[in-house]
Amino acid sequence: MAEMIDDSLMVTMNGDLCPGEMKEEDSPQHEVKEDSQSSLIQLMSAVSIGKTSETNVMSIIDWEEYFMSIAYLVANRSKDPSTQVGACIVNQRKRIVGQGYNGMPRGCSDDEFPWKKVGPDLETKYFYVCHAEMNAIFNKNCDDISNCTIYTILFPCNQCTKTIIQSGISEVVYMCDKNKDKVEAIASMKMLDACNVRYRQLRPSWAGLNIDFKQGLCEIVKIGQSKSIPQPTTQQIDNTKKRQNCLPWDAYFLAISILVAKRSKCPEEQLGACIVNEEKRIVGQGYNGMPQNSRNVFPWRTDSKNILENKILYECHAELNAILNANLQVKGCKLYTITFPCNECAKAIIQSGIKEVIHLKKAEDKDTYVAAQIMFNAAKVTFRQHTPKDEMLYVDFSQIEL
Numbered sequence: 001m002a003e004m005i006d007d008s009l010m011v012t013m014n015g016d017l018c019p020g021e022m023k024e025e026d027s028p029q030h031e032v033k034e035d036s037q038s039s040l041i042q043l044m045s046a047v048s049i050g051k052t053s054e055t056n057v058m059s060i061i062d063w064e065e066y067f068m069s070i071a072y073l074v075a076n077r078s079k080d081p082s083t084q085v086g087a088c089i090v091n092q093r094k095r096i097v098g099q100g101y102n103g104m105p106r107g108c109s110d111d112e113f114p115w116k117k118v119g120p121d122l123e124t125k126y127f128y129v130c131h132a133e134m135n136a137i138f139n140k141n142c143d144d145i146s147n148c149t150i151y152t153i154l155f156p157c158n159q160c161t162k163t164i165i166q167s168g169i170s171e172v173v174y175m176c177d178k179n180k181d182k183v184e185a186i187a188s189m190k191m192l193d194a195c196n197v198r199y200r201q202l203r204p205s206w207a208g209l210n211i212d213f214k215q216g217l218c219e220i221v222k223i224g225q226s227k228s229i230p231q232p233t234t235q236q237i238d239n240t241k242k243r244q245n246c247l248p249w250d251a252y253f254l255a256i257s258i259l260v261a262k263r264s265k266c267p268e269e270q271l272g273a274c275i276v277n278e279e280k281r282i283v284g285q286g287y288n289g290m291p292q293n294s295r296n297v298f299p300w301r302t303d304s305k306n307i308l309e310n311k312i313l314y315e316c317h318a319e320l321n322a323i324l325n326a327n328l329q330v331k332g333c334k335l336y337t338i339t340f341p342c343n344e345c346a347k348a349i350i351q352s353g354i355k356e357v358i359h360l361k362k363a364e365d366k367d368t369y370v371a372a373q374i375m376f377n378a379a380k381v382t383f384r385q386h387t388p389k390d391e392m393l394y395v396d397f398s399q400i401e402l
């Protein structure tokens, strides 16, 4: 049975939630101990935080939209000239544990293997290309993905379905079922039904994703709203050769960081970060938020004379959360982030063994960033600003006919 997704969620300036917001325990932020938390709650009541007269709102991407958006963004790495598919695997704590797109097997050159759709079997892509779902499973960043959900653009074929079932995934959420009458899809359904793996279609309420590298912002483009959004240039595609305009790695990881930021409830600035290992696997992602399980008791404001009523003492930064959310070793990894890390995050980056920081925006001239740079230099953590070639990336959700 198909399920509708929620509209984007809104949060008010003081952190109050609008109807339908996820409970705080659903947040993938790092955990805090319950006992230390209760004393904090008392403290917060004592300083009577909570209501402010401010009415600013910030849009937050819904979990399901977020995971499917990740799948669409990942698809932008595919070299397949005709169909770019993406998939992402999510565990019960709502952490992304695997991402993949359709491509040739490791070591099989994208330039040498065929991308043709028609011709003698051995000369078409079909015998060689690995599907997005299979790649997401093989790219997993933890040992066990049982009871996870896979978000995928296409309903999985029978081969991927076998891999999904054998890896213990318990739910498949897909957008497009254009292949539903093909024998491969029918076989998939038979296997999923027999093995009690749930599957459902996500009906899109959005047309695409507009990633603005200049501002470090992401806009969800709803259906019917797309006219104001710059459309990708249409060029003649040669679908016998590898796709040329695939998103470069640095731009891709920064785009992921921008999308991750869209989960942040911070009304002032939504920030995101991701950590990438040598194999180019994303091992951790994070956004700025209050400590996990803090039940929205902490303020988002920044303007109170009483420092205990401001967010600064409580907010966990995106970089810290990405490190704490990592499922694999972060030693030797790269960290991609929208803004240059503050001195506190710099300490966490250095202590965790991260070796390179790639930031989208220029570091502001403030002591916290100067201190971070001094420490990075001393610790031999390299850092560089990366400005993607294109200022905007439009991720088109209608690229695959629904």
Ligand SMILES: O=c1ccn([C@H]2C[C@H](O)[C@@H](COP(=O)(O)O)O2)c(=O)[nH]1
Pocket (backbone or CB within 6 Å): 080, 082, 083, 084, 085, 086, 101, 102, 103, 117, 125, 129, 130, 131, 132, 133, 154, 155, 156, 157, 160
């Ligand atoms: O579930 C699926 C089904 C297909 N793919 C990949 C395999 C190919 O690279 C393309 C399909 O190419 P067409 O030109 O549309 O036949 O999509 C996948 O990753 N997952």
